[in-house]
Every structure is written in structure tokens, then in C-alpha cells.
Amino acid sequence: MTNTLKSRPGGQHICEGRQKSGEPCTMINTMRCLEGWYCRHHRRGKTVAHSGDLDQSMPSTKFTTKGDAERFTQWVLTQGARGHINAAQTNALMKAVSTWNKLQERMEQQLLDDFKALLFRARDEYAKLRAIAATEEGLD
Numbered sequence: 001m002t003n004t005l006k007s008r009p010g011g012q013h014i015c016e017g018r019q020k021s022g023e024p025c026t027m028i029n030t031m032r033c034l035e036g037w038y039c040r041h042h043r044r045g046k047t048v049a050h051s052g053d054l055d056q057s058m059p060s061t062k063f064t065t066k067g068d069a070e071r072f073t074q075w076v077l078t079q080g081a082r083g084h085i086n087a088a089q090t091n092a093l094m095k096a097v098s099t100w101n102k103l104q105e106r107m108e109q110q111l112l113d114d115f116k117a118l119l120f121r122a123r124d125e126y127a128k129l130r131a132i133a134a135t136e137e138g139l140d
């Protein structure tokens with residue numbers, strides 16, 4: 001090994017994951033996640049924050065019409081397709097929408113509480129993503 005990983009140009013970050021042996025992962029092809037910097041082997045289940053333009057704001061989560069839910073769904077799918085939110089987040093948000101759809105059929109307090117909890121969590125995570133994105137510079 002002649003290359004020292006830490007001196008590699010381009011602002012690469014070493015993966016914060018660990019190998020099965022417990023040794024630190026030394027991969028440098030990493031992406032910024034909410035949890036830190038991780039290579040593709042250690043990103044599973046993590047929320048990727050390296051996402052370029054998080055310019056498209058999350059639409060209102062106060063669904064009053066089917067159109068609101070559809071706009072929100074479209075936003076979730078678009079963000080997911082662009083890799084701005086990961087599969088787990090996409091699933092959580094889509095679950096929120098499907099819960100809202102159920103609410104339209106049966107207005108049950110428990111469902112309403114579940115729905116609010118899901119959305120609060122989603123909004124919280126999205127705020128964190130935006131905060132991280134705001135500190136990123138020159139995503140090249």
C-alpha cells in the first residue's frame with residue numbers, strides 16, 4: 001500500500017462502517033448519510049444525504065383532498081427516483097399516504113394518530129436531510 005487513503009485528493013471520506021472482523025472499513029468511495037459517511041456495502045438501511053439539489057420542497061402534508069395526497073405521492077416517487085430519499089424513507093412516506101387513504105374510508109382515531117406520527121417522523125428526517133444538504137458544498 002503506497003497510497004495513504006486520508007491524503008487522497010477530491011475530498012473523499014473513508015467509510016465509517018466496520019468489516020465483519022471488526023476492523024474499520026477503508027473504502028473511500030463513500031456517500032454522505034444522515035448517520036455519517038458510508039461505502040455502498042455499509043449504506044444498506046442508511047439515509048443518503050448526498051443528494052444534489054433538494055430544491056423541490058416537500059408539499060403540504062395537510063391533505064384535505066385526494067389531489068393533495070396525489071401531489072405528495074408524486075413528490076415522494078420523484079425524490080426516490082432521483083435518489084434524494086432512500087427506499088426505506090420512500091416506503092415510510094408511501095405508508096403515510098396509504099394510511100391517509102384508509103382514513104378517507106374510516107375515520108378512526110388510531111389511524112389518525114399513526115398517520116400524524118409517520119408524517120412528523122418523515123418531516124423531521126427531511127429537515128435533517130436539508131440541514132446536511134445546506135452544509136454540503138460543491139457536490140461534484
Ligand SMILES: [Zn+2]
Binds near residue numbers: 018026038041
Ligand atoms: Zn464500508
